[in-house]
Amino acid sequence: VSGKEQVSNSAPVDFGTLTADLGTVAYWGIYDALTAGNLLWYGSFTRSKNVLNGDAITVSAGAIVCTLA
Known part of the structure; x- marks a missing residue:
C-alpha cells in the first residue's frame, strides 16, 4: 500500500487445543x-471456521x- 506501513505476524500464532x-x-x-x-487493530480472516471443543x-x-496510516 503506497505511503502506508504494514506489519504482519512472522510466525504462526498457536492457541492450542480448545x-x-x-x-x-x-x-x-x-x-x-x-x-x-x-482494541488496537482488527480484521477478518480469509475464511471463517466453526471451532468446536477439541479443535486446535x-x-x-x-x-x-496491520496497516499503519
Whole structure:
C-alpha cells in the first residue's frame, strides 16, 4: 500500500487445543491488555471456521496484517 506501513505476524500464532465450543470464528483483534484492554487493530480472516471443543487453532504466519496510516 503506497505511503502506508504494514506489519504482519512472522510466525504462526498457536492457541492450542480448545476445551469448549467457540462457534464460528471469522475475525481477529489485537488488544493492548489481556483484560479490559483497548482494541488496537482488527480484521477478518480469509475464511471463517466453526471451532468446536477439541479443535486446535493456529493462525498461519502472515495471516494477520496491520496497516499503519
